[in-house]
Amino acid sequence: MDTEDGNETLYIQNLNEKIKSQGKTHIEMKGFLYQLFSHYGTVLDVINQSQYRMRGQAFVIFDTKQEAENAMRLLQGYYFYGKSMKLSYAQHKSDIIAKRDGVYIERPSSYSTEKRLEFFNRLKLKNSIKHRSDLGTTNGTFGSNNILFLERLEGSVSEAFLGNIFGLYPGFKEVRLVSEKGVAFVEYYDNEEAAKALIGLNGFKVSPTCQLFITYAKRG
DNA sequence: AGCACA
Numbered sequence: 001m002d003t004e005d006g007n008e009t010l011y012i013q014n015l016n017e018k019i020k021s022q023g024k025t026h027i028e029m030k031g032f033l034y035q036l037f038s039h040y041g042t043v044l045d046v047i048n049q050s051q052y053r054m055r056g057q058a059f060v061i062f063d064t065k066q067e068a069e070n071a072m073r074l075l076q077g078y079y080f081y082g083k084s085m086k087l088s089y090a091q092h093k094s095d096i097i098a099k100r101d102g103v104y105i106e107r108p109s110s111y112s113t114e115k116r117l118e119f120f121n122r123l124k125l126k127n128s129i130k131h132r133s134d135l136g137t138t139n140g141t142f143g144s145n146n147i148l149f150l151e152r153l154e155g156s157v158s159e160a161f162l163g164n165i166f167g168l169y170p171g172f173k174e175v176r177l178v179s180e181k182g183v184a185f186v187e188y189y190d191n192e193e194a195a196k197a198l199i200g201l202n203g204f205k206v207s208p209t210c211q212l213f214i215t216y217a218k219r220g
Numbered sequence: 221a222g223c224a225c226a
Binding site: 009011045047049052053055057059061090091092095096 | 221222223224225226
């Protein structure tokens with residue numbers, strides 16, 4: 001979803017998993033791939049893991065999409081250590097590229113399903129912010145309160161999770177969840193920032209069955 | 221078949 005027109009990174013399948021040699025094959029393979037692909041551009045890294053799920057596959061990260069495109073065209077089906085390589089673009093940007101482009105989002109180290117969901121939602125959110133920013137969003141005229149009121153929250157929505165989402169909007173101060181009631185208060189440092197978060201996040205799906213319903217908190 | 225990055 002984050003790459004419509006190619007990718008700096010190529011995803012390689014059908015690599016020979018057992019090259020006859022002394023060392024660990026995936027480490028050797030990394031070097032072989034590096035050498036081969038370097039003929040077609042600057043290779044920033046080769047990722048080639050040994051776990052079962054990743055066997056026979058690798059990622060070759062080029063500096064530019066053009067280089068990757070070129071390499072893919074010229075090496076598609078290339079016979080390499082007895083097997084023909086299958087090349088395609090990686091589905092996602094590689095971390096090094098994302099960092100270079102200032103678009104990297106910290107990846108959780110332990111991959112519990114909750115963390116995964118959180119990470120995924122952050123990505124979706126990033127996209128929606130990008131799209132909405134074209135619409136001109138707010139101009140301060142409707143910053144009626146610096147505290148937002150969320151209701152109809154599911155029990156599975158945690159305070160930390162809300163913090164992650166609303167924290168992506170500048171000016172975020174804190175979130176207070178009243179989980180028994182399924183409501184929360186999200187506070188920003190000023191009205192305008194709160195308004196932007198409201199506009200950007202109202203209706204945002206936090207789970208398949210729950211979307212954010214946001215209004216301004218009543219003034220106390 | 222299988223899309224990772226510490």
